[in-house]
Amino acid sequence: MKTAKAKHPRLSPKREEEIAELAEFLANDRFPTTRIDPEAIAKSEGIGIIPGNYGDAFDGMLEHDAGRFYIYCNLERVESLWSPRARFTLAHELGHFFLDEHRNALKSGQVPSHPSYCDHESKNPIELEADHFASALLMPSDRFRKRAKKLAAGLEGIRQLANEFGTSLTSAAIRYAKLDIMTCVIIKWNMDGYGWKWLSSSAYELGWRKTIEEPAKLVPGSASECIFAGNSDARNEIQRTGSTATYWFPFISPSSVRDCIIIEEAISLGRFGSLTLIYANS
């Protein structure tokens, strides 16, 4: 079922920090200078990887059987074991393995194996924890920040980061906002409407909180409207238009000192919908 209007749930900052510390230690220890390879990490831990075609049942699943862990990876949904989606799925399942509470619960049989999806839609804390682990493992904060500073601001830079770190554009965009690379808001649109959003911490402090959530309210000709309405046929084309904070954030009045010129960028994600990135014009 779609959870149309809910804000994206968050873990506590303390828990996020603990998880990121563990994931980044692993990333920097095993792959200090090269792209993180979650498949190699799984193999070195003796985890069996079982690729297969499992319909829509899951993207990935971690199972414990007779003293050994196995990751099932659904090629029907992640395409190949080397795709950004598969890498995120493997990293997510590694989260269930490396986070003590997750692994112990599986090992003791207290909880059954559960299907995981790497679409960032889950509101289950266990899934959020594994997603956060995956994000920090594949995009360690120090090197992600360092590269982001050298690249163009906005979606162009995020797309480059996704290529370099081997993740989806959506995963890189969430990381970008979470690490507060700049004051920004990411909005994910599904094919039928609003999906979720992530605010960078400085955006939240600025009062960039409640945003437009109805596609019908998007300004005709704006970047997001063009992409949402399918008026841009080029899958990889970034649309960019100017806007104002007042327009995007209904609680900021035009007379407020918090109103400012902002850049709105949007890009299609094909069957997954589209992304809007809003940031200050500096």
Ligand SMILES: [Zn+2]
């Ligand atoms: Zn999971």
